[in-house]
């Protein structure tokens with residue numbers, strides 16, 4: 139799926155039909171093409187306001203789902219049902235919560251990139267513009283090969299811990315059913331209250347970015363030579379004051 143050219147559409151189907159279509163490679167009934175792929179990412183009761191909780195939206199599955207006991211119930215954020223066709227690839231992105239990705243059936247390849255390699259990923263918001271991570275366009279994305287990648291294969295019964303801010307790209311190698319659970323590891327007030335997907339930046343981060351945008355506008359009032367001089371000082375100050383010395 140390509141979030142820039144939006145090569146996908148949102149459609150409604152009865153659940154059994156969705157499962158049937160996601161499980162077959164060619165369809166007798168389809169929306170666009172007989173080999174189209176399907177992806178379900180479950181939502182909350184009111185998708186604009188509520189977060190997904192598989193225990194509420196799919197109560198008959200409630201008893202089947204036990205989240206690994208790595209966090210307190212009050213840290214729970216959401217649990218998302220994910221069903222995908224074979225061959226479906228989800229763009230590289232980060233989420234702001236810690237996450238267990240639980241594979242129920244099928245096989246997935248998950249490629250992770252460290253948050254520290256973000257500057258090689260050509261980000262647009264929380265998503266990377268590099269879609270074909272196995273065969274990237276090096277004229278457009280020359281720094282991409284510098285990003286260290288960590289790959290793993292998820293099979294039925296496997297659970298992958300994806301820490302907050304770690305980029306992930308997911309390819310379903312088979313028809314797959316999975317569930318993921320996001321939880322807050324920062325104090326609750328750090329998170330954006332309007333976030334329903336677990337991918338809005340923490341409030342302090344969004345505020346800092348807004349202030350930076352204002353600083354950039356202000357710098358633009360200066361002639362080039364001066365703007366360059368003060369911008370470089372500011373970069374050095376950010377590196378000195380805000381970069382972590384504890385991370386490799």
Ligand SMILES: O=C(O)CCC(=O)C(=O)O
Pocket residue numbers: 220222228233237238239246306308316318
């Ligand atoms: O497995 C998938 O389809 C996507 C998983 C994902 O993006 C997540 O768990 O945050």
Ligand SMILES: [Fe+2]
Pocket residue numbers: 231232233306
């Ligand atoms: Fe994700």
